[in-house]
Amino acid sequence: MSDTDSQTVFVRHQMLDPQLAPVTERGAVKWMRENLFSGTFNTILTLLGIGAVYYLVSASLPWLLNGVWNANSLSECRQIIADNGGTTGACWALIKARWHQFLFGFYPQDSYWRPVLAFGLLFVALAPVLYWNDRKGAIMVAVSGVLTVLAMIGLSSPGTVDLFTIVLMAALFALAWVMPKKLVLVTLVYPFVAFFLLWGGPIAGPISVLLGLAAAAWLVMALQPRIGSILATILAVVAVALLFLGPYPLTSLLSSALQTVTGWGLPAVNSDQFGGFLLAFVIGITSISFSLPIGVILALGRQSDMFLVKTLSVGFIEFIRGVPLITLLFTASLLLQYFLPPQTNFDLILRVIILATLFSAAYLAEVIRGGLAALPRGQYEASDALGLNYWQAQRLIIMPQALKISIPGIVSTFIGLFKDTTLVSFVGLLDPLRGVTTIVRADINWKGIYWEPYIFVGVIFFVICFGMSRYSMYLERKLKTDHR
Amino acid sequence: MKKSVLLGTFAAAALVSGMASAATLDDVKARGELICGSNTGLTGFGAPDANGEYQGFDAALCKALAAAIFGDASKVKFVPTTGETRFTALASGEVDLLVRNSTWTYSRDNDLKFDFVAVNYYDGQGFMVKKDLGVSSAKELDGATVCIQTGTTTELNLADFFKANNITYTPVTVADDSEAQRQYVAGACDAYTTDASGLAASRATLADAENHIILPEIISKEPLGPVVRHGDNQWGDIVRWVYFSLVIAEEKGITKANIEEVASTSTDPEVRRLLGLEGEMGAMMGLDNNWAKNAIAANGNYGEIFEANIGTATPIGLARGLNALWTQGGLQYAPPVR
Structure with a gap:
């Protein structure tokens, strides 16, 4: 045998126990080596970053920790902070004293339940849109209902209203759970309900408008098979316009008839009492919901082969996009007054909503055009090959795909529009950021306060915009059908 | 204009x-x-x-x-x-x-x-300064930084006043009164100028009002x-x-x-x-x-x-x-x- 036999040869007969990786290759150390200190340059950046964070925290933490919630004026706040041995401190007492103006503006205090209920119902109305035919919608309704009732009790609204809200929300939840698709009826009625809740007045007004629109919709449905959709729509629009504006003001007759039957209504609230986040929501949500359909139509118009339609669409989009929003707001507030008959009381909020809608519709049109352009030519040809007409092709093949591609852009536009609502302070409306802050600071008790209202308003804006952005990501994942 | x-x-x-x-x-x-x-x-x-x-x-x-x-x-x-x-x-x-x-x-x-x-x-336009600046008249503000709201007549008055007295200043423009007050307190400017009534209100709400004075000069007429x-x-x-x-x-x-x-x-x-x-x-x-x-x-x-x-x-x-x-x-x- 070979001489290896005579030597003692080490042969391992059993496996070694697994050992931990070296300390530099595991756990926190590894993570830091890889992510924070992977090279000289990155190490320097990390140290600088830590320094910056330390600086910010050390500068703001005492201010935040010394915050005072219970005081009647800024000087009282300062006194309390000094008594506690602090040098700087936030005076949140301002928020505590004036939060209702930041949220509701000058809306009558005993009617706060109305915007709250309208806001709660907004999520019920959104549920079928956001979660089509999905039990998640019912959960959303339930959460919104519970929060609404809690908010109402917190605002000490009348007991009958609380009870009514509980019953209403329970009924809506049951509807959403049993027949999620039927909830879309709530969505259709919602604008009228919200209008009635927010502005009040006799209930006959919104009902008669609703009836008018229902009549128009019915007319379109009835005429469509016989004369085609376009002609039917035009006829219905003309008929309803005649109903509203024509020599036979049927609507007003109808509404006065309704008024005699149901004299019931809510106390009217003027638009100039709206302010704060109530105003931001009214402008933002109305503009968002109206600008999407207008944007789709403009995008299609821009792609159209018809010269007039195309020219008008391009002209509108380019004009609106070429003009800053503030210019449009000044137009709404100042110029329109000159074109209207003297003493016309054309609501300023309505004027602003119209121009904000047009503004975001122009941007949406371009976003959606991007989605249309991203569709392969084959999709158009396939729908032609199936024998679909233009509207069928758009509805069944093109738009679902184009809108899906455009979701991030559409939601960005919405978020931008919602934040742009703060610009209305330039035309003297009480937006939460500048308008309400200005009037609160004009109180001698709170004059000299700077950051607190901005932080309060900023946090609320962040929550809302972050929510929209997360929803758009959820929607993208849900609608993802390709396997890229 | x-x-x-x-x-x-x-x-x-x-x-x-x-x-x-x-x-x-x-x-x-x-x-x-x-x-x-x-x-x-x-x-x-x-x-x-x-x-x-x-x-x-x-x-x-x-x-x-x-x-x-x-x-x-x-x-x-x-x-x-x-x-x-x-x-x-x-x-x-x-x-x-x-x-x-x-x-x-x-x-x-x-x-x-x-x-x-x-x-x-x-009303009339005045100046507020910190006491420890050691200034008792607006005419001593040569070379000072002045907080001033943009787009107001006060901006023009300020320029006129300094030009007439042949002294210089550096403007720190601010958007509104609250920002001006903040900049002034933070030390971004030596003096804050606006209508005297506004100055009085601002001074009243400072944490250390006794350390600030409103200078006697009123440099404009604001009826x-x-x-x-x-x-x-x-x-x-x-x-x-x-x-x-x-x-x-x-x-x-x-x-x-x-x-x-x-x-x-x-x-x-x-x-x-x-x-x-x-x-x-x-x-x-x-x-x-x-x-x-x-x-x-x-x-x-x-x-x-x-x-x-x-x-x-x-x-x-x-x-x-x-x-x-x-x-x-x-x-x-x-x-x-x-």
Whole structure:
């Protein structure tokens, strides 16, 4: 045998126990080596970053920790902070004293339940849109209902209203759970309900408008098979316009008839009492919901082969996009007054909503055009090959795909529009950021306060915009059908 | 200047096309409420309180006017206007009058086609500095950094003042009063300049007010007062005389508290004419004969309104100064009711 036999040869007969990786290759150390200190340059950046964070925290933490919630004026706040041995401190007492103006503006205090209920119902109305035919919608309704009732009790609204809200929300939840698709009826009625809740007045007004629109919709449905959709729509629009504006003001007759039957209504609230986040929501949500359909139509118009339609669409989009929003707001507030008959009381909020809608519709049109352009030519040809007409092709093949591609852009536009609502302070409306802050600071008790209202308003804006952005990501994942 | 030309064009266009209604009083009466263009929020002068009710020195004048017209001081709606929208809002008829710290100037009176019917507050631009700067006169501010709101007449006044005195400064432009105050406290500027009334309010709310002084120089004239449209003299007279009635009331010692007593006991013929006990004075303007009585009863006389909103008893603590009655060395002087 070979001489290896005579030597003692080490042969391992059993496996070694697994050992931990070296300390530099595991756990926190590894993570830091890889992510924070992977090279000289990155190490320097990390140290600088830590320094910056330390600086910010050390500068703001005492201010935040010394915050005072219970005081009647800024000087009282300062006194309390000094008594506690602090040098700087936030005076949140301002928020505590004036939060209702930041949220509701000058809306009558005993009617706060109305915007709250309208806001709660907004999520019920959104549920079928956001979660089509999905039990998640019912959960959303339930959460919104519970929060609404809690908010109402917190605002000490009348007991009958609380009870009514509980019953209403329970009924809506049951509807959403049993027949999620039927909830879309709530969505259709919602604008009228919200209008009635927010502005009040006799209930006959919104009902008669609703009836008018229902009549128009019915007319379109009835005429469509016989004369085609376009002609039917035009006829219905003309008929309803005649109903509203024509020599036979049927609507007003109808509404006065309704008024005699149901004299019931809510106390009217003027638009100039709206302010704060109530105003931001009214402008933002109305503009968002109206600008999407207008944007789709403009995008299609821009792609159209018809010269007039195309020219008008391009002209509108380019004009609106070429003009800053503030210019449009000044137009709404100042110029329109000159074109209207003297003493016309054309609501300023309505004027602003119209121009904000047009503004975001122009941007949406371009976003959606991007989605249309991203569709392969084959999709158009396939729908032609199936024998679909233009509207069928758009509805069944093109738009679902184009809108899906455009979701991030559409939601960005919405978020931008919602934040742009703060610009209305330039035309003297009480937006939460500048308008309400200005009037609160004009109180001698709170004059000299700077950051607190901005932080309060900023946090609320962040929550809302972050929510929209997360929803758009959820929607993208849900609608993802390709396997890229 | 460009802005005022532009606004002036709009205003002129409105007048030429006859859109500004001629009989404002009739419109107000038909509407059942007065629409008063107010500030979006100026401490002591006009700002909504926690309940959304407008309070302040300027707001009180609007309420007195509503009381004179309707006998009810609550029949007034305040429309907040910004520095940009105020004159167009007035020219287009959106508001019946402006009472919002607007300075009476030549170009606003003539170019914009407005009438400044009275001066309810004589203001002027001043400086606030930190005491430890060791400055006792604005003329010693050579080389100082000055916080100044952009787009206001104060910016132009400041440039004029420093040029006239042949000294230099570095402007730190800020957007509004709260930002100016913050920059000043943070030490971004040595001096803060704005109207003296605003300076007093700002100083009152500083954490260490005793370490700041307002320099004695007032470098501009800022006569602030109610503004109406050109061309409706009756309406202008009503606003003017409602204001004068408040001044006369102070002169004659008529207060909110004693007005009923004075009305029943006074033998002074002018007081009796003012309070509608003699003659048909109100009818000459198209109002009730107790117009002035209602106006005074709403918030008291001029002095009471001053003391309640911006006077020495309030945290703002403005002295009467130029706004004292003429009998006490001030400029507030009302023609006789006769």
